Amino acid sequence: MNRTAKIALMVVVDLLALPLCFLAAMLLRVGDAASAMQYPLAAYVLVPLLTVGAFSLSDLYRAVIRFIDQRMLAVTGCTLALATLSVYLILMGMNDDKFPRSTLIIYWFIAFSYVVTSRMAVRNFLRRQMNDAPQPDHAVAIYGAGEPGAQLALTMRTSNEYRPVCFFDDKRALHQRSIAGLRVFHTEHLAETVRSLGVRSVIIALPSVSPQRLRDIMERLSMVGVNTRILCRLLDLADGATPVHTVRDLKFEDLLGRQPVPPRADLFDRCVRGKRVLVTGAGGSIGSELCRQIATLAPAELHLIDHSEFALYTIRQELLGRHPELRISAHLGSVCSARLVERIFQENPIDTIYHAAAYKHVPLVESNIVVGLRNNVLGSQVIAAAAGKFKVGTCVLISSDKAVRPTNIMGASKRIAELIFQAAAAVHGPDTTFCMVRFGNVLGSSGSVIPLFQRQLAEGGPLTITHPEVSRYFMLIAEAAQLVIQAGAMAKGGDVFVLDMGEPVRIVDLARTLIMMSGLTEKTAQNPAGDIGLKFVGLFPGEKLYEELLTDGKVFPSDHPRIMRMKEHALDPGVLDTYITCLMLACNTHDRAMIASMVKAIVAEYMPQPNGAAPENPAPTVAPPDKNRPALLRSFSPHRIE
Template sequence: MVSLHRTTKIALMVITDLIALPFCFLIAMLLRGGDLKLASHFGPASYILVAVVTIAAFSVSDLYRAVIRFIDQRLLSATGIALGIAISGAYAVTFSIKEENFPRSALAIYWFIVFSYVIASRIGVRTVLRNGHAGQRVAIEVVAIYGAGDAGARLAQAMRNSEEYRPVCFFDDKHALNDRNIGGLRVFNTDRLPEIVDAMCIRSIVIALPSVSPERLRDIMQRLAQAGISTKILSRLVDLADDKATPRDSIRDLKFEDLLGRPPVPPRVDLFARCVSGKAVLVTGAGGSIGAELCRQIATLGPRRLHLLDHSEFALYTIRQELAARFPDLGVDAHLGSVCNADLVERILRAGPIDTIYHAAAYKHVPLVETNIVEGLRNNVLGAQVIAAQAARHGVETCVLISSDKAVRPTNVMGASKRIAELIFQAAAVRHGPGNGMNTTFCMVRFGNVLGSSGSVIPLFQRQIARGGPLTITHPDVSRYFMLIPEAAQLVIQAGAMAKGGDVFVLDMGEPVRIVDLARTLIALSGLTEKTLQNPGGDIEIRYVGLFPGEKLHEELLTDGVVFPSEHPRIMRMKENALRPGVLDTFVTCLMMACETHERTMIEAMVKTIVTEYSPSRPIVEPAAAPVAAAATTTAATAPLAAPQQRLGLIKKFVPFRI
């Protein structure tokens, strides 16, 4: 019966009612008259007319469109009301035509009989269908529903017929609902959540709060984390008019965006395609998490040609194959090599021509860069310098640098290198921007932590959970701003469209998230419990390992620069203080020379000279103020890098410390 076509089911219900309803009216007449005399006074046409009017009332109340397996009290009440209105209308008609022989009180009796028939027939069929369907179930997951509102009640009805789920209770924060019964399920206050979960052997909880705010959702997830139970979420209401709908269609696992504590920021369509559609675009670091997502979103906007540059053969191959499969008509050129190779970058731009560059190539892992400062500085600083110089030389229209929140008052070399890269792009904007009669617009985008990117805490925690723990966190109070990979890519693309030259763009990412809260939520989403002193039998331990060298407890997004609104309401635009281009050239040259010595103290001192707000975790000799004359600038910029003594002597002119 369940597998029959919907139209066939409706036809069967109408035919059954058409047969049963005349008998209901006959019983009403017998009860009214006491014998067959009154009932036989009216011919068959009268009984058929009453049945037709009743069926019309059923149709108005949507009784025939309802799925019998999910029929509920609300629908039966609507049917009773519609039937009452129809009978009242019939009573008025008989009164107006002054039909004295018709027993009007029989109509009231008929209402009770028909309503009893509807309840008995529909509930009876529902019970038979549910019991027959339940016999085919193999493995059913015992679940609770968080939220005893309309959405939760409808979900519980759908679950009762599911082959996967068996709802046993509701949880709700409202004390007024405590110990109430909704749809046959008891409602418990969330204060009793751990107790009830254990008592009823509940395996997972489905959050049925479709209109809940992201902040509230994150609080709920953290509360459920304490109970150590797997959590899912109702993504959309089950359409009960569709008997093919199942809870699986509406329940999903929690995603990265649910952990943000804020709704994702949507892009503005008019900004999105301005620097991409019909243009030749170069993405450096195209094989990385951000670079690859940039390529995917750029490919959807109809670029004339897309150039990929990455020094990782496997990463470049992977994104190239993905784009070829998804966008077979898009012209893609994959270039293998380092962004620090000025000759390679020049060949790419000369062969283009390139209209837009998104510079995503960088080393970003703080601990790795902190222990490999020479390569980190060369890649991040020299790469930015090469891209900026070549973009200006070849007339690229827009050049966007992807920076980091760690560039704000940096305490590590990675953050300082990104701040130097920002200074390089700011200097390029002064030299080669539209305000100087040139046609290249340089801008920067400052990211928070990107959920799901390589090196972010989410993949790390997932691997640690898969191994059975522990989850390693540097400090219980450490917090970070988070954004999604698509948000990051969309921010980069929109920034280029809004840039005026030398701008720094920052996404409004809401409030920072504590890493320990993120860890506990992920443990709960995995259906596990945290192992603590109070719960020694838990599954996963959270272990604090201490802050890494150069790591901050709390990151920042804004410096002391001036903040302006942008064309997007959730993206901020800043103008920050910058070094004079000639001075910066000298300092960068000296920094690269210091890297040749591999002397950490000298390198950090030079970094401190460029980024005065840099505060490394280990003390260094503070460099004195370095007046730079034009002649000295020329000397530094053209000095040979071959002789170590010459390098040291030249650096000491600008960074006078003891060697």
């Protein structure tokens, strides 16, 4: 039947059934059929007609019965009440004292019961007809027997993707109870229930669960060898929704032991809304995320600089697709080219700069120190000089935790970039506000350890780790970009802002968690039948065991709870210019010892490892068992900084 025919059928059935509902109400009110038939026939026609009109206003006839839900029935009940109230008011206007008006209340209950019963019966009939196809063989259990879990179970029954078989819950009071037609088992019976029911996947239906509890649940589920998925978010699952859209795989950010702080609106758009903004390294991990965040804040213009044609093209196309009204200019070239940068500034007045262009992969920069220093140091000097010359309002440098007491050229180059911005703040302070934002690794950035681990998992392992104790700070890339934008709005000049990164994470714990999330087991001396082993290869040249975010400088609070303000020691601008000139001359010689000496002269805290070697006592090649640490991460994620 087409849609018009279905609506006509529903209206006809209601016009036949509602008079009977009214008659039943009259019989209950007056007690016998003879008394009920004394009242005029018009009442038996008028009330059903008004009721059908009310149903039409509530969109009951437009609703797809197979997907009808409680909200639709609630609206129908309200409109039915309005219809009965209208009849009551009509009777009052007619001064009809003979008609028992309490009949209308009885009629509301009977008519609403009819609507609910008829629609639910048809809905269940249609669903059974559609589910005559073979049942899916993917048996799933739902962890969490609350309202979200019950709604998810009902949703799954309308699809051919999953076959829900039971609930798991930590509450003993729910053990062996039935919810949404499924038996609830306490989590103590997890292993035997999974085996007896053939459960292949468990969906965690706890949308507001804390990261700590989520890690505990995931560890428990991994021990019984089932795939784990999670309900996307706390939402009102509409009847008939597709389960594949309501559940997803667990992500690393789900296990991150810190909750992102929403941006403060007064800080977030202060340097962006209505401004002409320039982002260097716009095609990189942090640069591209900065562009996405900035584009949502209605800047007057957005200028992008990147030396990678493909990266620049990709982010430009993405921004144009999402924000076609935004004026975007893409400039292909290196920030080390003073001529290019000055031409851009001459042709396009700029209000705010976010300088994210940098080489940041520690081993590569350590092997190519000349290119790394020229890009990171000279590029920062060119941008700072141009910002001061053209009186840019705010200029923000994206720095790194590796700039704190650096042991590698990449970290030292970022510290020199900080010194350049500090010197520029001293020289151009009244006209341009310079600041630096320092943070650690972010989820989703390039040079990440997670894609490496995933490739190694696909190849059957082992996962390569430099050292059993190496640890890093991590945060979400979107939150990092938001905090960078807010930090720039709080700058007074020469500030070093340090983002709260939470607790550091051991990379070995990260690797073990990734193995577990993949439904695999670790191969160790105690478990030689495991799937994936860990292999320790020793620290890379210049790599540190632990990263730091703070030096011995003074730390002050800022207007944002996740951002600290620091005052670092600075060099005299003239002295720094001389040092950098000498450093660039040393780079021309390609003499590593001379270059390292010049870097050491500029960054007194720079402590390179002798001959770029890893520390003594190299790491073992098999991961030692760690009984003092939890199997899952206390704080989680991967990725190096842009």
